[in-house]
Amino acid sequence: MxxxxxxxxxxxxxxxxxxxxxxxxxxxxxxxxxxxxxxxxxxxxxTNKEQLFDEILRDMMTEMKMIAEREIRRDKPFFDNLHRVLDALLEFRSEHELFIKLSQENREFGTPQAQEGLDKIESVVLEYIEREVELAIRQGEIKPCDPKIVSVVMFRLYIVLTAELNKTHTPLDKEQIKDYFRLFLAEGLAQ
Amino acid sequence: MxxxxxxxxxxxxxxxxxxxxxxxxxxxxxxxxxxxxxxxxxxxxxTNKEQLFDEILRDMMTEMKMIAEREIRRDKPFFDNLHRVLDALLEFRSEHELFIKLSQENREFGTPQAQEGLDKIESVVLEYIEREVELAIRQGEIKPCDPKIVSVVMFRLYIVLTAELNKTHTPLDKEQIKDYFRLFLAEGLAQ
DNA sequence: AATTGACCGTATTAGTAAAATGGTCAGAAG
DNA sequence: CTTCTGACCATTTTACTAATACGGTCAATT
Structure with missing residues (x-):
């Protein structure tokens, strides 16, 4: 072997x-x-347990990045790309399971390594979104705004729609998640 | 006495x-x-410590409700009212202090009573927002959507902008919070 | 050269005694 | 008589200790 x-x-x-x-x-x-x-x-x-954990997180983030890169077409509009990436990510339940378990462990026991892991994932994802938002602003696709704030809001919206809402509401399907993403981020609620 | x-x-x-x-x-x-x-x-x-705690929460929610009622003008548009209520609520730091302390206690120690208290506050606030959103939909002020989901998203957006963001970002002032509220909820990011 | 599991020191848990806390009530204060 | 109080009780929480489990090593094995 x-x-x-x-x-x-x-x-x-x-x-x-x-x-x-x-x-x-x-x-x-x-x-x-x-x-x-x-x-x-x-x-x-x-070398040790933490390094093994770290490598797994690194692999997970690499795979997520690959999924995103594969879906992004530079000639297409920002929101088109956003929805396609979202769609592809939502298919990968395996990545989510670790993420959700760590969230739970962090909430219930406050394991520092779980917290650190989540922070690492979050900061990588936020950095990624931030760069894309910056680009979209420069290209005039979305209104001028602070990319840091927008990326945090986008990330939290994703968490709310995919995980938090399930506590009090029947889980949303992929299409609904995408619809609400569009509603809040692209179009707004106002008639 | x-x-x-x-x-x-x-x-x-x-x-x-x-x-x-x-x-x-x-x-x-x-x-x-x-x-x-x-x-x-x-x-x-x-009767006991829990009931005392409960009464304080009840008082707090009553006061918040009063603040909201005082600001809402039924003849004005939904987003006008939303911004006025938001503005008034953001002035009341004292209510926030208890809320923030309970959030912290819940995160750090997982005290069940803190969790229950937060849940109670959340459910009351969500119910209130939900009713207002329903009304706004019926009056054609905002697009048709699930009020349950919209209320949760609005509440989380409030938490993100007033509290969570402060971990990595300089705290937003009242005007900025209102601006981003309008950006995400009313207008949307799309140009 | 690659792999293994018994072994080691440390960290975590279980068990217990001591201290603190929520809640009561007989009696003090008015 | 009514209102208020703090010493007191039962229970919970904390601090300490013994027992166990765990991460990590390395001499022996394949």
Whole structure:
């Protein structure tokens, strides 16, 4: 069995366990067991638990970035691109599971590593959105505004529509999420 | 000293303590001391700590409702009223202090009573916004949409602009908050 | 050379005694 | 008699300690 395979096995097992049980409740013994690997093997690829977690987050963000890049057409309007990226991201439930589990762990236990992980994801996503918003402003596609504020609002709107709303409301389907994104961000409520 | 005065003293002292230290860190001995009252006196007006807390929340919500009612002119447009109410509410820092302390307590310690209190406030506010949004839809002032979703989004937008943003951004002043409220809710970003 | 799991020191949890807190009420104050 | 109070009680929370679990290592094994 090649080296890459074992490394990948560990990575997959850890991703599964972090998504299922969160950071704290995931033990290295457990990861080794799921990966069908001796515990020591993990430490030939990753210096420690935190670094393993970090690598998973990095991979997740890389994949999300790839999804976004793949959907963005520079010749198309900003809101077209936004909806296409949104659409593609909404298909990737696996990324969301880890994100949602970390949110939950952070709320319930306040695990610092969960908080740090979420902050890292958020800052990367916000940076990305911010650059796109800046571009859209320069190209006159959207009104002049502070990209920092707009990116935060867009991100929170995404969280509200995909996750928070589900506590009191039946979950929205993909089309509804996109419709409300358009309503609030593009058109506004006013008749 | 009249009965009402003592009751009011207790209420004021408790509000102060809850706002300053949160629910859990507020002891009945402390409230009695601040109010210059024997501990037993508190229990002549309030059955227990939770009920005292509840009454304070109720008072707070009543005052917020009064502020809203005072600003709403039924003959004026929806967004006019929205901005006037927002403006008036943003002036009342005292209400916000308790709200912000409870948010913090909930995040840091997960005190159940803090969570319950916040939920209560949220549900009352959401109900209020929902009714207003329904009315605005019926009068054709805003586009047809689910009032439940719109009220949640409006509430979260308020939280983001007044509180969450301050972690990474210099706090917005009242005018900026109103501007962004208009931008996202009324007009939309699209040129 | 790559892999492993028993092993080590430290961090977390469970268990318990001590302290603090919510709530009561007999008696003091008016 | 009515109002108010703080010492008192039962229960919860905290501080301390012993037991367990965990992250990480490395000599032995494949």
């Amino acid at each position: 090649a080296v890459v395979d074992r490394r990948q096995q560990v990575l997959q097992a850890a991703t599964k366990s972090f998504s299922l049980f969160g950071y704290k409740a995931t033990t290295m013994d457990q990861v080794a067991k799921i990966a069908n690997v001796g515990k020591g093997t993990i430490y030939t690829f990753f | 009249a009965v009402v005065d003592r009751r009011q003293q207790v209420l004021q002292a408790a509000t102060k303590s809850f706002s300053l230290f949160g629910y859990k860190a507020t002891t009945m001995d402390q409230v009695a001391k601040i109010a210059n009252v024997g501990k037993g006196t508190i229990y002549t007006f309030f």
